[in-house]
Amino acid sequence: MxxxxxxxxxxxxxxxxxxxxxxxxxxxxxxxxxxxxxxxxxxxxxxxxxxxxxxxxxxxxxxxxxxxxxxxxxxxxxxxxxxxxxxxxxxxxxxxxxxxxxxxxxxxxxxxxxxxxxxxxxxxxxxxxxxxxLGPEPLSPDFSPVQLKEPLQRTTRAIKSALLDQTVVAGLGNIYVDEALFKARVHPEKTANMLTDEEIEQLFISIKQTLLDAVKAGGSSIKSYVNGQGEMGMFQQQLNVYGRTGEPCHTCDNMIVRSVVGGRGTHTCPTCQPS
Ligand SMILES: [Zn+2]
The missing domain is CATH 3.20.190.10 (MutM-like, N-terminal)
Known part of the structure; x- marks a missing residue:
């Protein structure tokens, strides 16, 4: 998607x-x-x-x-x-x-x-x-860690499921949630309202950075996705965890694992993102 x-x-x-x-x-x-x-x-x-x-x-x-x-x-x-x-x-x-x-x-x-x-x-x-x-627009200058924290404090869902909820933050899907959680070193199954202020701050930064990098690369082309002119996005070459099950983590060399969180295939480095 x-x-x-x-x-x-x-x-x-x-x-x-x-x-x-x-x-x-x-x-x-x-x-x-x-x-x-x-x-x-x-x-x-x-x-x-x-x-x-x-x-x-x-x-x-x-x-x-x-x-x-x-x-x-x-x-x-x-x-x-x-x-x-x-x-x-x-x-x-x-x-x-x-x-x-x-x-x-x-x-x-x-x-x-x-x-x-x-x-x-x-x-x-x-x-x-x-x-x-829709929730806040993550690339808007108005988006802030406080805006991210507020809906997360009100839910006991896994952070991965909360971030996929378009009323919490708009625009994220399975690929960029996995990538943002990896960058923030947050385990996808962590309960949303248990995140520390520091983790929310890291997540805020990593969401913005991941999306900005992906926009710059023209998006990803996992499966058959092409843009309005029929060109493939290049961001898949920068993915750290998504679609890399069994491959070594770019940061620690340990193996990326796949699990299912809230019904969605989820990619995690268990060393970089301890539960
Ligand atoms: Zn790692």
Whole structure:
């Protein structure tokens, strides 16, 4: 699943490709994907004639700002945007097509069909579900150790599960939680409200650093993930624990182990992250 760095990379590449382009028509092949409005014809009508003004990101959501509306899009497991010439064939996984005045198309493909789109009047999107429930934005200058500590103090879940909760902090998924916990030397099964202030401070720093490094590298390309221009992210070469089960830790040379925490495959160095 694309996480914050991958979505940020998609945002940046799509911005170069579709900014100031006007939508002439929208065609939806999988209506269930459109969550707001609940009438898919209305969705298409509302978007026709609108111009892409900017693309932003909140957590793992893309926000396409148009003249009068904001399109909030979540890629979920396998959603992908691409920009094609209209004469290029679509695949059976192409579910939404935004025809542009310049003769090109923004296409949304999704093998699993789990992705979602919400269209709201411009400026109201942050007060509506799904964005309204999101926790702090980890790369925002406002994000602070206090903001991280507050929700962690209220839960007895494992720290790994708490960090995957998008209401605690937005944008983290399985890869970057494992990496951030390793950097902070915190064991993923540690109870969230038992973390010391020093551990929370370390975690705060490591979350920011891990995400910044990953954004810089264009995200990871575990499995089939590619960005909006079809390029692979390079961050997988910098992973310390994720996907490295049985390999030596870069810090202590002991073996990385895999366990399951809260139903999710979890990668830990038991020496660097004592329980
Ligand atoms: Zn280690």
């Amino acid at each position: 694309p996480e914050l760095p991958e979505v940020e990379t998609v945002k940046r590449t799509l911005t170069e490709l579709i900014m100031k382009e006007t939508i002439t028509k929208v065609s939806v092949g999988w209506p269930k994907m459109i969550k707001e409005p609940d009438d898919v014809t209305l969705f298409s009508t509302m978007m026709a004639g609108q111009t892409f003004k900017s693309i932003e990101r909140r957590g793992k959501f893309l926000i396409f700002r148009l003249d009068d509306y904001s399109l909030v899009s979540h890629l979920r497991m396998e959603g992908r945007y691409s920009v094609s010439n209209s004469d290029e064939p679509t695949t059976k996984h192409t579910h939404v097509r935004f025809f542009l005045a310049n003769g090109k198309e923004l296409r949304y493909a999704d093998v699993r069909k789990f992705g979602t789109m919400h269209l709201f009047p411009l400026g109201t999107e942050c007060q509506r579900l799904p964005l309204v429930k």
